[in-house]
Amino acid sequence: MVRLLKYTFFFISTALFLALLMYIYIIIPHPVGKEKTVFIQKGKSLKEISSILEKEGIIKDGNIFLIYSLLRNKPLKAGYYRFKGAYSVKDVWDILYEGREQIYPFTIIPGEDLFDIAEKLESEGFVKKREFLDYVLNRKNVEKSGLKGISFEGYFPPETYFLSKNSDVEYIVKAFLKEFKKKYLPFKEQFEKKGIAFYKGMIIASMVEKESPVDEEKPVIAGIIIKRLKKNMPLQIDPTVIYSLKLEGRWDGKLGGDIMRFDSPYNTYINKGLPPTPISSFSLESLKAVLNYRETDYLYYFSPDGKRHIFSKTYREHLRKLKKYR
Known part of the structure; x- marks a missing residue:
């Protein structure tokens, strides 16, 4: 015991x-x-x-x-x-x-398109490029999100996001759309009051973004685009050709010659009117420029330095200025 x-x-x-x-x-x-x-x-x-x-x-x-x-x-x-x-x-x-996991910053720069964003997401270790593009270029996924358009182009605002590297594509897209709904969607009502469909405004804003980095020029360029649309003139915007080539995997960094006639609904040299979707992300400044576009006598413009533009009222004046600067 x-x-x-x-x-x-x-x-x-x-x-x-x-x-x-x-x-x-x-x-x-x-x-x-x-x-x-x-x-x-x-x-x-x-x-x-x-x-x-x-x-x-x-x-x-x-x-x-x-x-x-x-x-x-x-x-x-x-x-x-x-x-x-x-x-x-x-x-x-x-x-x-x-799940208090580490998150990493991911930045979308104004003017970056879905292809640019996909490249960065893969290179920074968030998600595979092909997986992302397959999702965001799928019309069914856009409709499922209750949005207009055949892709998510234009719906991912320039911003620094904080994402987990363990996230799937759907989670990342939702993070981008949350920012869009918070900062961009409130402008929809203002566009409708001016008689401009919001999605149309988004498409124009994306072209304005690609055309000029100078905020004070943007309302003028937006006004020229809207004026050309009213006159049923082709917009002839180079970035739309680039975007059409990117969609087909044919963009090699060079424009000019026969490539400007590339057959695509996005090519505004061979098609009148707007492309089917925006062609890039765009800043709030570009969206506001469309909302408050400036009416002028200008119909043409070009940039001698890739920054500021030279504006002209007639095609003859445009050619004369082109000759002078080139």
């Missing part, structure tokens, strides 16, 4: 000691040192996650993290996580359980 009591006391004491030791491991912070980013891939087991965290120095003992995770019995979220400072096992588990 005495021996049994001794063994019982030994086991209880040992169990209490181990429990106390584990408790200390769980609540005492472990210093990570310099900032570290850890990627927890989808489908990783608790044992694999524990091993990764120990290997990266986020926790001291992976087995303690594994036992604690099994006791909590709740799923941990995949993603990129940033650690800096000191963390207990409980701290790290809470971060992974709540």
